Every structure is written in C-alpha cells, then in structure tokens.
Amino acid sequence: MSDTYDILVIGAGPGGYVTAIRAAQLGFKTAVVDREHLGGICLNWGCIPTKALLRSAEIYHYMQHASDYGLSAKEVSFDAAAIVKRSRGVSGRLNGGVGMLLKKNKVDVIWGEATVESVAKGNEPGKVTVKETKRAEAPKGAKGAGSYSAKHIILATGARPRAIPGIEPDKKQIWTYYEAMVPEAMPKSLLVMGSGAIGIEFASFYRTMGAEVTVVELLPQILPVEDAEIAGMARKRFEKQGIKILTGAKVTKVEKGANAVTATIEGSDGKSQQISAEKLISAVGVVGNIENLGLEKLGVKTDRGTIVTDGLGRTNVPGLYAIGDVAGPPMLAHKAEHEGVICVETIKGLHTHPMDKGKIPGCTYCHPQIASVGLTEAKAKEQGFQVKVGRFPFAGNGKAIALGEPDGLIKTIFDAKTGQLLGAHMIGAEVTELIQGYVVAMTLESTEEELMHTVFPHPTLSEMMHESVLDAYGKVIHT
Amino acid sequence: MPINVLMPALSPTMEKGNLAKWLKKEGDAIKSGDVLAEIETDKATMEVEAIDEGVLAKIVVPEGTADVPVNDLIAIIAGEGEDVSAAAAGGGAAPKAEAKPAAEAPKSDAGQNTTPGDGHMSYARVNEAPDAAKPAAGGGQAAAPASSGGRVFASPLARRIAKQEGVDLAAVQGSGPHGRIIARDVQEAKASGATKAAPAPAHQAAETPKAAAPAPKAAPAGGAPAGLSLDQVRGFYQKDAYEEVPLDGMRKTIAKRLTEAMQVAPHFYLTVDCELDALMKLRETLNGSAGKDRDGKPLFKLSVNDFVIKAMGLALTRVPAANAVWAEDRILRFKHAEVGVAVAIDGGLFTPVIRRADEKTLSAISNEMKDFAARARAKKLKPEEYQGGVTSVSNLGMFGIKHFTAVINPPQSSILAVGAGEKRVVVKDGQPTVAQVMTCTLSCDHRVLDGALGAELVSAFKGLIENPMGMLV
Numbered sequence: 018m019s020d021t022y023d024i025l026v027i028g029a030g031p032g033g034y035v036t037a038i039r040a041a042q043l044g045f046k047t048a049v050v051d052r053e054h055l056g057g058i059c060l061n062w063g064c065i066p067t068k069a070l071l072r073s074a075e076i077y078h079y080m081q082h083a084s085d086y087g088l089s090a091k092e093v094s095f096d097a098a099a100i101v102k103r104s105r106g107v108s109g110r111l112n113g114g115v116g117m118l119l120k121k122n123k124v125d126v127i128w129g130e131a132t133v134e135s136v137a138k139g140n141e142p143g144k145v146t147v148k149e150t151k152r153a154e155a156p157k158g159a160k161g162a163g164s165y166s167a168k169h170i171i172l173a174t175g176a177r178p179r180a181i182p183g184i185e186p187d188k189k190q191i192w193t194y195y196e197a198m199v200p201e202a203m204p205k206s207l208l209v210m211g212s213g214a215i216g217i218e219f220a221s222f223y224r225t226m227g228a229e230v231t232v233v234e235l236l237p238q239i240l241p242v243e244d245a246e247i248a249g250m251a252r253k254r255f256e257k258q259g260i261k262i263l264t265g266a267k268v269t270k271v272e273k274g275a276n277a278v279t280a281t282i283e284g285s286d287g288k289s290q291q292i293s294a295e296k297l298i299s300a301v302g303v304v305g306n307i308e309n310l311g312l313e314k315l316g317v318k319t320d321r322g323t324i325v326t327d328g329l330g331r332t333n334v335p336g337l338y339a340i341g342d343v344a345g346p347p348m349l350a351h352k353a354e355h356e357g358v359i360c361v362e363t364i365k366g367l368h369t370h371p372m373d374k375g376k377i378p379g380c381t382y383c384h385p386q387i388a389s390v391g392l393t394e395a396k397a398k399e400q401g402f403q404v405k406v407g408r409f410p411f412a413g414n415g416k417a418i419a420l421g422e423p424d425g426l427i428k429t430i431f432d433a434k435t436g437q438l439l440g441a442h443m444i445g446a447e448v449t450e451l452i453q454g455y456v457v458a459m460t461l462e463s464t465e466e467e468l469m470h471t472v473f474p475h476p477t478l479s480e481m482m483h484e485s486v487l488d489a490y491g492k493v494i495h496t
Numbered sequence: 497m498p499i500n501v502l503m504p505a506l507s508p509t510m511e512k513g514n515l516a517k518w519l520k521k522e523g524d525a526i527k528s529g530d531v532l533a534e535i536e537t538d539k540a541t542m543e544v545e546a547i548d549e550g551v552l553a554k555i556v557v558p559e560g561t562a563d564v565p566v567n568d569l570i571a572i573i574a575g576e577g578e579d580v581s582a583a584a585a586g587g588g589a590a591p592k593a594e595a596k597p598a599a600e601a602p603k604s605d606a607g608q609n610t611t612p613g614d615g616h617m618s619y620a621r622v623n624e625a626p627d628a629a630k631p632a633a634g635g636g637q638a639a640a641p642a643s644s645g646g647r648v649f650a651s652p653l654a655r656r657i658a659k660q661e662g663v664d665l666a667a668v669q670g671s672g673p674h675g676r677i678i679a680r681d682v683q684e685a686k687a688s689g690a691t692k693a694a695p696a697p698a699h700q701a702a703e704t705p706k707a708a709a710p711a712p713k714a715a716p717a718g719g720a721p722a723g724l725s726l727d728q729v730r731g732f733y734q735k736d737a738y739e740e741v742p743l744d745g746m747r748k749t750i751a752k753r754l755t756e757a758m759q760v761a762p763h764f765y766l767t768v769d770c771e772l773d774a775l776m777k778l779r780e781t782l783n784g785s786a787g788k789d790r791d792g793k794p795l796f797k798l799s800v801n802d803f804v805i806k807a808m809g810l811a812l813t814r815v816p817a818a819n820a821v822w823a824e825d826r827i828l829r830f831k832h833a834e835v836g837v838a839v840a841i842d843g844g845l846f847t848p849v850i851r852r853a854d855e856k857t858l859s860a861i862s863n864e865m866k867d868f869a870a871r872a873r874a875k876k877l878k879p880e881e882y883q884g885g886v887t888s889v890s891n892l893g894m895f896g897i898k899h900f901t902a903v904i905n906p907p908q909s910s911i912l913a914v915g916a917g918e919k920r921v922v923v924k925d926g927q928p929t930v931a932q933v934m935t936c937t938l939s940c941d942h943r944v945l946d947g948a949l950g951a952e953l954v955s956a957f958k959g960l961i962e963n964p965m966g967m968l969v
Binding site: 044364365366370434435436437461462463464466467 | 651652653654656657660671678679740742743744
C-alpha cells in the first residue's frame with residue numbers, strides 16, 4: 018500500500034489544483050487525482066479557451082472597423098482552424114503551467130477515475146480507489162491506478178453541461194461548449210439555447226465571426242442573473258449586432274436534418290415557430306459530477322445534484338469535503354478556488370469564515386462585456402432595502418470616448434439607510450477588469466463615503482465607478 | 497437642566513436588575529462620587545455613583561423594586577441652581593430624547609468608545625468615565641481595558657451601523673481579519689442585546705467564565721499568549737519526527753484560560769493528608785443501604801470523589817471568606833458553594849459545576865456527577881452547566897497519582913488536587929499503624945485567599961473527610 022496522504026483532492030480543476038497547492042503550502046502531504054486534464058474545464062474547455070476565441074473575434078471586429086480609428090485594413094478575413102489552434106495553444110500552455118505548479122509544491126498527481134471507499138475513522142485513514150482511464154494520457158510523473166489512503170478527502174469534481182431530454186448533444190449538430198470551442202469551420206447559422214454567460218459568449222463570438230445567431234431563453238430576460246437594466250441594454254446591443262433574441266421561449270422539439278437542425282420554439286404567447294440552423298448549442302446550465310464517487314454508500318447528503326456542505330467545505334460525513342461546482346452554485350472558477358482555500362485552512366485549524374456568496378463577482382465576456390457583484394436593483398428592493406442608485410454612462414468618460422467605446426453603463430446600488438454597498442452592475446468595454454474595485458470595497462465594507470473619498474486615476478474607465486457612486490448621492494460631475 | 501439617572505447595566509448581558517437600596521433621600525445634596533443606590537443582580541451587588549453635583553430631586557423607582565429594565569429612569573438630579581421641584585416634575589419627561597445630544601457630543605476619536613446615552617449611564621460606578629470632556633470624576637477608575645485601549649478596528653459599515661443602532665463598538669468582539677469588527681458582528685451584538693449599554697468589564701468576572709475572559713484581542717490564533725513561535729518550536733525538531741495536530745476550540749480555550757490563570761492569579765499551594773478509613777466504612781454502609789429502582793439497580797453508588805465534592809462544598813460555607821472570587825477591583829462572596837469537577841474527555845476536559853454542593857445530599861451529588869460526566873464525554877453539556885464555580889475538584893487518584901498541584905480555573909479562586917487513597921504507615925499515639933490516606937493539595941488565588949484563610953479551608957475539608965458523618969447532617 019502506498020503512503021497515507023494528509024489530503025487527497027479528487028479533481029484537478031481550478032478548485033482542485035488550487036486546493037492542493039494551498040494544502041501543500043500548509044505542510045500537508047497532498048495528492049490530486051484527475052481523469053482527464055489538469056486545470057479542469059475552466060482551463061481546458063471553459064473560461065480560458067473561450068477568452069482566446071473571443072479575443073480573436075474582438076480583433077477581427079476592430080479590423081473590420083479600422084477606419085473608425087483612421088486606419089485601413091483591406092480584405093480582412095479569418096482562418097477558423099488557426100483561431101481554434103491558438104485557443105488550444107493557450108489552454109495547453111496553462112495546462113502545462115498547472116503541472117509545473119503542482120510539481121513545484123510537491124503535490125502528487127494521480128491519474129484515473131477515483132471512488133471513495135471509506136473515510137478516516139480514528140487512526141484509520143480514508144481509502145480511495147483509482148481506476149485506469151482511457152480518456153486522456155497521464156501527464157509525466159503521475160501515479161497510476163491503485164488504492165490510496167488519506168486522512169482528509171476533498172471532492173472537487175466539478176460539473177458538466179446539463180442535457181435536456183430529447184435535445185441531447187450529439188457532438189455533430191447539437192453542441193455543448195466542448196464542440197463549440199473547436200469548430201472545424203464557422204457555421205453559417207447557429208441556434209443558442211440558454212442565455213447565461215456560456216450561451217451569450219458563444220452567441221457573441223459566432224455573430225462576430227459572421228454567423229446568423231438566434232438565442233432562445235426560457236426566462237423573460239437574457240442573462241437572467243444580471244440586473245434587468247443592464248440585461249436590457251445588452252439585449253439592445255446584441256440585436257443591433259444582428260443577433261436574434263427570443264425570451265420567454267422554449268425549445269420543445271429538435272429535428273435533425275442532413276445539413277441543419279430545425280427547432281420548434283414555443284413563445285410565451287403559446288405560438289410556435291420553427292427555426293433552422295446549421296448547429297445548435299445547448300447552454301442550459303451545468304450539473305454537478307456526483308456520480309461514481311461512492312457517495313451513496315457513504316451516506317453523503319446531496320441536494321439537486323450537488324453535495325451539501327457547511328460553508329467551510331465539510332460534508333455531513335466527517336473526513337470528506339466538497340468544494341467548487343460540485344458543492345453547489347454559483348458554479349464559477351473563482352468561487353471554487355476560494356472555497357478550496359477555506360476548506361484546507363479549516364482543516365489546518367486556521368481562523369476561517371464561510372464565503373459570503375453575496376460578494377462573488379460574475380463576468381460575461383461578450384461584446385460588450387458585462388460584470389456584476391452583489392444584489393441587483395430588483396433583488397435589493399425585494400429584500401426590503403431602500404436603495405440609492407447611481408448611474409454613469411460611458412459617454413461621459415474621456416477614456417471611453419478615446420477608446421471609441423462610448424456605449425455602456427456603470428450602475429451602483431447602495432442601502433439608503435446605512436450606505437452599505439449592495440451591488441454594482443456594468444456593461445461596456447473592459448468592465449470585467451473594473452468590477453474588482455467594487456468587490457474590494459464590498460469586502461472591506463466600505464460605505465459611499467470611503468468610495469467618494471477615494472482618488473481615481475485620470476484618464477481611466479475606473480473614473481466611472483467614482484462618478485456612479487457620486488451620482489447615487491446627487492453629486493455626479495460629468496453628466 | 498435636570499439630570500436623569502438611568503438604570504445602569506452592570507454587565508454586557510444584564511437586561512434588568514433589582515434596585516436594592518437608596519443611599520440618598522430626595523432633597524439630599526449630591527456630590528460627585530457619592531453612592532446613590534445599590535443595584536443587585538443574580539450575580540452581584542453594585543453601587544451606582546454620581547459624577548455630577550446637584551440635589552436628588554426625585555426618586556422614580558423606589559427601593560426594593562425588582563427587575564428594573566436597564567436604561568429605565570430611576571431618579572432625577574436637579575443641577576446647581578435649578579428648581580428642585582420643577583426638575584422633579586419635568587426631568588423625566590424624555591430621557592430617550594435627551595440621550596441623543598449626549599451621544600453626539602463627543603466628536604473626538606474617543607467618542608467611538610462611548611455609547612449613546614453615556615451621559616446617563618455614567619452614573620454607574622462601573623462605567624468608565626465617558627469621555628475626556630466631562631470633569632474627571634471618581635467613577636472613572638474602573639475603566640475597561642477594551643475601552644481604554646484606544647483605537648477600535650472596525651469596518652466603515654460596522655461603524656455606521658453601530659452609530660445608528662447605538663451599539664458600543666468597544667464591547668463588540670470582531671470576527672474579521674485581525675479581529676476587525678465587521679457589520680455582521682455589530683448586527684449580532686445588537687440582536688443579542690449585549691452591548692446596548694456601555695460594558696462593565698470590571699464585573700464581567702462575576703459573570704460566567706466565558707464572559708469573564710474577554711479574549712485579549714491580540715492573542716495569536718492558537719489562543720495561547722505568546723510563547724515560542726511555531727517556527728521556533730519546529731526548529732528544535734526533525735521535520736519527520738512529529739505530526740502537526742490542529743487546535744480545536746477546546747484546546748484553544750484551555751490554553752488561553754489556564755495560561756491567563758497562571759499569569760494573572762498568584763498561586764500558592766497547601767498540601768494535606770486525609771485519612772479515609774472512616775469515610776470508606778461509611779461509604780460501604782451507605783452504598784449497602786441504597787434502595788433499588790425497578791430494574792433492581794441501586795439508586796445511588798457513592799464514590800470517594802462524591803464525598804470530596806460535598807466536603808469542599810461544606811468547607812466553603814464554613815469558611816465564608818474563602819467562598820469568594822476575585823473581580824478586578826473587588827471580591828464577590830457567595831452564599832452557597834459552587835464546586836466544579838474536572839472531567840477528562842478525549843482531547844480535553846470539562847468542569848461541570850455542582851451548584852449548592854453544601855446543601856445537596858451525597859446521593860444527589862453522586863447522581864448529578866454521573867449525568868454530568870456522561871454528557872461531558874458526549875460534549876453535550878450546556879455552557880451554563882460548566883460556567884461559574886468558586887472552586888474545583890480535580891481527582892487523578894484513579895491513575896495512582898499520589899500528589900499533584902492544579903491550575904486554578906478562572907474566575908474561580910481555588911482548586912483541589914486529589915491524589916489516590918492508598919494504605920500508608922502513619923504514626924498514631926507514637927506507634928506506627930496502617931491507614932488509608934489521600935493527599936490533597938489546594939491551589940489558592942492569593943488575591944482572594946491568604947495563607948491562613950486557605951489553611952482554614954483545607955483544615956475544614958480535612959475535618960469533614962476524616963469525620964464523614966458530619967456530611968450527613
């Protein structure tokens with residue numbers, strides 16, 4: 018039998034590998050198991066490669082509009098294969114980087130499919146069986162299948178695309194993000210089912226690359242978790258770009274033809290219509306990977322496909338922990354990383370607090386970008402807050418005009434009574450890089466006063482954050 | 497302007513108290529520092545002291561009134577040159593409204609340590625002097641460490657909510673990074689009502705131990721005040737020679753409280769040998785006479801330790817000066833004996849407290865202890881069951897330990913370390929003879945017990961153990 022690990026992490030996605038590295042830093046003998054790729058979906062099939070694709074789309078867009086900037090670019094075109102190759106290259110490079118980081122921190126990598134046989138009891142460590150996998154080749158230096166033991170076992174198995182019965186992805190005509198990430202050629206037309214971050218990013222990418230795109234959303238609003246005002250502005254921009262958007266609409270049937278799929282879509286008015294497209298992307302959310310881990314036998318509590326934890330990563334079974342997507346929403350890489358660190362620091366006995374899920378920012382990298390943190394205006398009112406709302410448009414910001422990006426809005430929501438920063442919502446160029454200012458302010462429990470007293474550099478887009486705060490209190494300068 | 501005297505909070509958790517006695521009559525001239533009244537809670541009796549001058553215009557709450565809510569108007573003082581009868585008539589009209597300007601006044605940094613309503617609250621002797629702006633008054637000496645320590649670290653939002661809700665930040669324990677007070681701490685403090693009034697740390701010692709040990713904010717994560725650092729300790733050993741065990745809450749509490757006890761309470765030790773033969777005989781007789789319950793099990797089975805608990809309880813009431821604990825600037829003396837009993841459990845210990853051990857019968861003590869011990873091992877004790885106590889009994893006799901000394905468990909003032917009862921040769925009437933002897937060592941807090949007083953307590957205890965019939969009557 019091999020040595021006993023202090024901590025064994027199942028899943029090497031952004032949650033799992035960060036957890037393992039932090040555990041090793043804390044002096045734990047640590048291993049991480051994965052069956053497919055270091056860095057998980059995020060790094061290989063999610064966050065990172067889509068950003069690479071969207072960057073290509075963005076530059077393509079600028080080249081098409083070169084004359085706006087006094088430049089000329091003729092016969093602008095693209096090579097789909099080269100775009101995909103670049104995206105895969107970015108993933109590959111980071112994937113290798115994760116391997117290096119794990120090695121540097123002396124974290125053992127174990128390759129295969131893990132099942133938890135038992136958890137630690139008294140002096141007896143928990144047992145994990147790892148079976149060989151054919152999914153992907155093991156990275157160099159990884160340990161193979163076998164039986165491993167560990168005092169603490171952390172599940173970080175992530176999530177996978179949800180499939181709607183009757184519209185199951187077939188990898189050819191009905192895609193998930195996997196296939197959408199590596200198109201052999203740009204489809205001429207595309208139907209996107211679901212208007213969350215994943216659906217909208219692909220819609221934005223493929224539209225920029227010239228496809229006829231239709232987005233179908235079940236709820237009355239696209240980007241359903243975002244503030245209604247921001248989502249409304251996004252919709253107008255998308256429609257101006259030529260994306261067709263159907264909200265309150267449901268795909269009831271999909272028929273596959275030789276060169277196209279035909280979807281029957283039922284609107285909120287009960288009327289049906291049929292739309293044909295070369296490809297359909299199913300982006301209707303993700304579900305936790307809780308199967309084949311041995312959870313039923315151990316009596317681990319789950320809820321709607323995710324593992325129930327106490328906020329510090331502990332499941333109802335002592336010695337077994339869960340973090341990231343598999344531990345419930347919001348299913349975001351940065352939430353997983355943070356949860357993993359809290360989990361191992363708790364095991365170490367450090368002073369930890371459950372993460373405040375109300376302070377997790379969300380970013381969507383479509384064009385224009387969208388970013389937010391905290392409560393939407395509607396949610397804040399629903400929770401009984403008297404709100405003060407500040408707005409500042411990109412059109413009033415010097416830097417935004419200079420960039421040629423005069424469309425966008427930064428919206429700030431305060432509790433009128435205490436000055437608590439309840440939420441911030443943004444749409445426009447580079448807002449995904451601006452949101453952290455609000456996140457820091459929120460985490461430090463700043464009120465409007467500290468934000469007003471903060472000096473923002475000029476000329477930057479960040480000045481809009483300042484102005485938006487000032488606007489909430491009737492002190493805005495540039496509108 | 498007439499000055500309202502409000503019911504003070506003598507501890508952070510106090511919600512009401514009894515107005516035991518007025519020491520001034522209506523019409524009496526009041527000088528700063530005069531004791532106006534005595535307030536009683538279930539834990540202690542405290543004096544209410546004046547810091548302003550004037551004439552006691554009206555007593556609103558007569559003496560002997562029980563359960564007066566904190567912050568209720570109890571009397572009105574007419575200021576110098578004011579019409580006493582007018583003050584009496586009108587002074588109490590709007591105590592709450594008046595509290596506001598008083599709270600707004602201190603704009604200085606020190607203001608954050610005070611509470612809205614301080615203008616009134618400062619009548620309690622137990623309060624710190626509310627702010628430098630007031631003329632220094634006699635009542636200021638009991639300034640709280642937490643309040644006098646200067647800057648309070650709190651988030652902007654926490655500060656604002658505290659100001660709006662009248663929560664005293666100095667009394668709030670921060671749970672943020674480096675003990676910073678965050679909004680949630682203030683909301684929780686407000687919900688628990690703990691900090692509505694200025695805290696009276698001088699009297700926290702009279703509260704349960706939990707409240708008595710307001711964790712020094714600077715204490716490192718491990719809970720134990722600075723010793724060798726982790727890296728220093730690691731440096732002494734080979735890296736593979738040890739395993740690192742994280743501290744659980746109990747270990748942190750033990751480390752913190754007992755380190756504090758050794759550093760704060762000056763310990764001295766009194767050792768005595770007690771002969772057990774008579775006690776063993778009595779125990780056998782009593783156990784033999786125990787009635788049976790329905791299942792045929794005896795109704796009680798007394799252990800030697802049950803006798804020790806009872807003897808300590810009785811001894812404390814026989815030496816009342818020793819039945820007391822230290823409380824910063826005074827001593828709290830108890831009517832009945834509260835005897836804690838150390839129960840070792842996996843990874844630590846609990847000391848559930850037998851209340852009124854002086855009054856309870858041996859069988860009652862015995863059965864209560866069995867229940868405590870079982871629930872202590874299951875970690876099912878309620879805080880109120882292991883907080884308080886004047887002394888404790890720690891018995892390592894079952895391990896064959898002959899003699900040891902124990903660390904006092906704050907806020908208690910003594911602890912009895914009980915060794916094994918064993919046959920020893922003793923000299924009686926000039927002749928060697930064999931007797932069963934148990935060595936006991938009392939650790940005493942010298943702030944409360946002097947040598948002679950401690951010896952008196954030990955001697956009373958020994959007398960009861962050696963003549964155990966005395967415990968039955």
